Amino acid sequence: MKEKSLTVSACAKLNLTLDVLGKRRDGYHDLRMVMQSVSLRDTVTLRATEGDFGLTTNLRYLPGADRNIAAVAARAFAEKTGVSLEGLRIDLDKRIPVCAGTAGGSSDAAAVLRGLNRWFGTGLTLPELAALGEEIGSDVPYCVWGTTALAEGRGEALTPLDDLPACRILLCKPDFSVSTPELFRQFDAVKLRFHPDTPGVRAALAAGDLTGVCRRMFNVFEQAMPPQRMGVIDEIKSTMLSYGALGACMSGTGPTVFGVFAASDGAGAEAARAELAGRYAETFLTHSVTGAQARGEEPLPEE
Numbered sequence: 001m002k003e004k005s006l007t008v009s010a011c012a013k014l015n016l017t018l019d020v021l022g023k024r025r026d027g028y029h030d031l032r033m034v035m036q037s038v039s040l041r042d043t044v045t046l047r048a049t050e051g052d053f054g055l056t057t058n059l060r061y062l063p064g065a066d067r068n069i070a071a072v073a074a075r076a077f078a079e080k081t082g083v084s085l086e087g088l089r090i091d092l093d094k095r096i097p098v099c100a101g102t103a104g105g106s107s108d109a110a111a112v113l114r115g116l117n118r119w120f121g122t123g124l125t126l127p128e129l130a131a132l133g134e135e136i137g138s139d140v141p142y143c144v145w146g147t148t149a150l151a152e153g154r155g156e157a158l159t160p161l162d163d164l165p166a167c168r169i170l171l172c173k174p175d176f177s178v179s180t181p182e183l184f185r186q187f188d189a190v191k192l193r194f195h196p197d198t199p200g201v202r203a204a205l206a207a208g209d210l211t212g213v214c215r216r217m218f219n220v221f222e223q224a225m226p227p228q229r230m231g232v233i234d235e236i237k238s239t240m241l242s243y244g245a246l247g248a249c250m251s252g253t254g255p256t257v258f259g260v261f262a263a264s265d266g267a268g269a270e271a272a273r274a275e276l277a278g279r280y281a282e283t284f285l286t287h288s289v290t291g292a293q294a295r296g297e298e299p300l301p302e303e
């Protein structure tokens with residue numbers, strides 16, 4: 001049988017800001033977040049094979065075709081469009097840290113939706129793919145677009161923002177994982193003292209002011225982290241700042257910490273990477289990317 005395959009990238013997302021506005025009747029929380037994609041990515045390959053629909057990953061502990069969010073996305077796509085998944089295999093090559101606040105699973109799901117749309121020539125628009133993504137997970141619609149955006153509601157109500165000025169972004173995941181539902185539950189008991197200046201970040205993005213964005217990066221979930229874990233996060237942030245990061249923050253429900261460096265500060269970013277990589281295996285030096293790059297419409301920068 002002639003080999004047929006299609007490879008799509010699934011970029012990690014970061015929260016430049018994350019605010020929780022309140023709890024909803026459906027059990028979810030109303031959020032307000034400024035989202036950004038980076039060049040750290042998983043690779044999703046669709047392959048024609050013989051036999052039933054299947055899914056493989058390079059990480060043995062992840063679920064397969066039964067429960068993996070990428071497979072859930074494929075089934076939702078098939079149901080919506082009427083295509084058959086028979087004879088299709090999805091191979092996931094994961095690099096984005098797992099359960100780390102960087103939307104690895106959501107991005108894989110979004111890449112599957114975009115990829116299957118090309119594979120089958122079904123012609124769904126990006127808004128249609130994003131609407132389909134909403135049923136799969138709160139971050140999936142954002143990952144379908146991949147552009148710098150304000151995300152509200154559960155995370156699905158998106159407003160495109162001006163691109164983050166090009167920069168280097170260092171990601172470092174501490175040696176523990178966070179359960180998103182668990183942190184949301186703990187969060188409900190926390191009295192918030194601070195909120196991000198979301199309008200200020202929007203204004204800084206509109207002005208192309210990278211320093212202004214970095215000065216305002218803020219995530220309310222840092223106030224819900226147990227003190228010992230917050231100590232680790234603060235220490236990673238301090239290391240990044242000591243090497244010249246313009247700002248550092250935790251992403252999503254954590255624990256990944258990221259530091260933003262000027263595009264011209266390759267030396268500072270690399271020195272911070274080298275120091276943190278000695279302590280934390282999952283440390284990655286990446287670039288900011290545009291929506292067109294995250295969606296595979298323009299080439300992604302090399303890591």
Ligand code: C5P
Pocket residue numbers: 027028029030031136137138139153154155180181182184
């Ligand atoms: O939508 P998703 O399945 O990614 O959400 C995972 C969990 O995160 C939900 O079950 C919920 O506990 C929490 N969540 C929330 N409010 C949101 C998004 C997620 O409470 N807006």
